[in-house]
Amino acid sequence: MALLATLACCALVLHPRQVPAAAPLAPDFTLSLASGSSAMFSLHSVQGHPVLLNFFNSQCADCLDELPVLRQTASTYQAQGVQVIGIATGGDSVASANALAVAAHLPYTIAVDAQQSVAWRYDVGAWPTSFFIDAQGRLQAQWVGPLDAATVRDGLAQIGALSCTGCAALPPPTLVADQSPQGAAPAVDADVVYNPARTAPQFALRDQRGALITPESLRGRTVALTFVSALCTEQCPLVGKALTLVRRDLGKQAAKLSIVAISVEPEVDTASATLKFAQEAGWPGGDWHYLTASRAVLSAVWRAYGVDVEAPPPIFKSNISVVHQADLYLIDPQGRLRAYYDVPFLPSRVFTTIRALLQA
16 A cells, blocks of 8 residues: 555335335436346336345455345345345446356346446445335435345335334435535545645656646645556546546536646557547546656656556557556645545545545
């Protein structure tokens, strides 16, 4: 890690009940199924059914721990219409999600949120996070953390899928549009929070326009600093698109955000390659800087930020990228490191922290 651097139940009877109309509608979405080919899943396709919507990551230990509960829930209530839907996110691909579904013998639908856009709309800030949606398509409850049998029972009762005396009410959902109570200051949410803040390590590198960029030249702006390769096809595109989601939802405040990417593969990060990377990430139109230099110069910057980059292969190939960390740092307008995220990260967490820094 860089610098500093993780159904036992009472008797259950299916019995639909009237639910409050004030509950928000669950945002609809369409995603690829983990089973591959061109098959897709849309949330509206299961309207009329009670739904347990579970966001997970195939590398998350807590997510793996709850799979037996989800598997049992899907099997027990399938005949009565309860739909369990798994959403693989946080860097999962169709291949990784399908591998888990096959290995764990999951009898329910698995869709893949490869760009984390659906997790963002549902304000998912950790894995696993589950939502309980009633038959009218309204969000009634959510649960952050691994599910157990009692929690599933409580959630299904809350969406009218069963009747249960003594069941507890789960917390209501909180969507990204109303993350904080009126007047409340957003909190910093990161893998590492630098407290006290520390001065960002120095660098002086040219961007895609030839402008010299330093921490001092970025003063007065909040900076999202990451380390990527324009040819990387794994985590780097995910980082780029996640930052686009953050910038989009900051609205007018996005004018105070600079995205800075430092190359980890200068031999192939040409002007055309970096421009293509930025276009695919959705950066053009905002304040972004793709910085590069010789490997000797960049090596000192990588070391200063604790970023591990493997030695380049003897012969560079356009379809092979060097192994590297794609860390994300947030630097405040005073040029101080305030937060660090390991990759993959959830855009909603970065959004929360940037908004806190902008309002500080």
